[in-house]
Amino acid sequence: MTNIDPQEAYSLITKNLQEVLNPQIIKNVLEVEKRPLKLYWGTAPTGKPHCGYFVPMTKLAHFLKAGCEVTVLVADLHAFLDNMKASLDVVQYRAKYYELTIKAILKSINVPVDKLKFVVGSSYQTSSNYTMDIFRMANVCSQNDAKRAGADVVKQVANPLLSGLIYPLMQALDEEYLGVDVQFGGVDQRKIFVLAEENLEKLGYKKRAHLMNPMVPGLGQGGKMSASDPNSKIDLLEEPKQVKKKINSAFCSPGNVEENGLLSFVEYVVAPIQELKHGNGFFEFHIDRPEKFGGPITFKSFDELKQAFKDEKLSPPDLKTGVSDAINVLLAPIREAFQNSPEYQEAQAKGYPVLTPEKTKKAKKPKNKGTRYPGAQNNDKAVNDAVEKLDATKIEDK
Ligand code: STL
Numbered sequence: 271m272t273n274i275d276p277q278e279a280y281s282l283i284t285k286n287l288q289e290v291l292n293p294q295i296i297k298n299v300l301e302v303e304k305r306p307l308k309l310y311w312g313t314a315p316t317g318k319p320h321c322g323y324f325v326p327m328t329k330l331a332h333f334l335k336a337g338c339e340v341t342v343l344v345a346d347l348h349a350f351l352d353n354m355k356a357s358l359d360v361v362q363y364r365a366k367y368y369e370l371t372i373k374a375i376l377k378s379i380n381v382p383v384d385k386l387k388f389v390v391g392s393s394y395q396t397s398s399n400y401t402m403d404i405f406r407m408a409n410v411c412s413q414n415d416a417k418r419a420g421a422d423v424v425k426q427v428a429n430p431l432l433s434g435l436i437y438p439l440m441q442a443l444d445e446e447y448l449g450v451d452v453q454f455g456g457v458d459q460r461k462i463f464v465l466a467e468e469n470l471e472k473l474g475y476k477k478r479a480h481l482m483n484p485m486v487p488g489l490g491q492g493g494k495m496s497a498s499d500p501n502s503k504i505d506l507l508e509e510p511k512q513v514k515k516k517i518n519s520a521f522c523s524p525g526n527v528e529e530n531g532l533l534s535f536v537e538y539v540v541a542p543i544q545e546l547k548h549g550n551g552f553f554e555f556h557i558d559r560p561e562k563f564g565g566p567i568t569f570k571s572f573d574e575l576k577q578a579f580k581d582e583k584l585s586p587p588d589l590k591t592g593v594s595d596a597i598n599v600l601l602a603p604i605r606e607a608f609q610n611s612p613e614y615q616e617a618q619a620k621g622y623p624v625l626t627p628e629k630t631k632k633a634k635k636p637k638n639k640g641t642r643y644p645g646a647q648n649n650d651k652a653v654n655d656a657v658e659k660l661d662a663t664k665i666e667d668k
Contacts, residue, residue, distance in 0.1 A: 363621030
């Protein structure tokens, strides 16, 4: 496996990517140093991972196949630093949940997980060396640069917290502390990647290469995956009926192949997984179409499927049937892994506790007594939340 030819390895490593920064760093390792490329992918354990996670997983499969040493960073402190998307009480369980989910996805697509290293961020990010490096980084990087670097990743709110400036500095340092040659992520990470390239050398560390996946549209209109619209994302443990329901409510207009989250899912998830399983160029997409609309049909290439939809020879309801069935095939082994693992179930129960109706009922609304009364700081959260809501509408208008 490690004897793979350098050119072949490079093309597998960069396959289906949107952008590569500093490719010469990668080529040097493969062609001159002739050793396995060390690479990491980071994710912050915030909300439950959804079907979009299949996309980076196919890349991890390529990296492993190309003989790379791959690390997955479960960045628990980053989940905390990003506007407390995860509190310190739940974050360790979410980290476990993410690790088990990522392993289940990889196993479901036949990727050997024994060669994959998992690291939890807080296992090294509170060490004195790392902490000193955050301070050193804070002395070479301007507030403006740190703020801009996080603009596409850190949740943008009305009254931004200092944590949002620390977040990108730490992500840059992770490259050094994980001892890698390359960081991989979505193209939304680009500004942080550039920050790392511009600043690590100032601390006496080496500059890394960066690999970026395209952003894959969700199922909502405009192809957005939105946290506020549960129908725009499909949970990896979703029940088959629920998958059908969400897919049926997806935006999909006849003949429109440009704004079509369903076709994107086939292109970026179904097709690469089939290639991994059956070899390059393999594609088979079956739709159990009712007889009165032409009967069952199998497409042998993605372009053929796309063209049929564009020419309106394939209708939105039939495409939806095909995609629901394909998703349910992909999710079955992940649901099974969950059902067979008490550890996985515990991670979900403790990482994503469900508020009982009784608890929600008890949460009294604070009286708005203004801000000038004893104990007024208790009101700050309510005020901030209100401002944040106002501001969120502004951001969506952008
Ligand atoms: C998210 C969503 C996502 C990626 C990330 C976070 C990445 C986080 C991260 C943190 C530290 C690192 C690298 C990556 O060193 O798609 O909420």
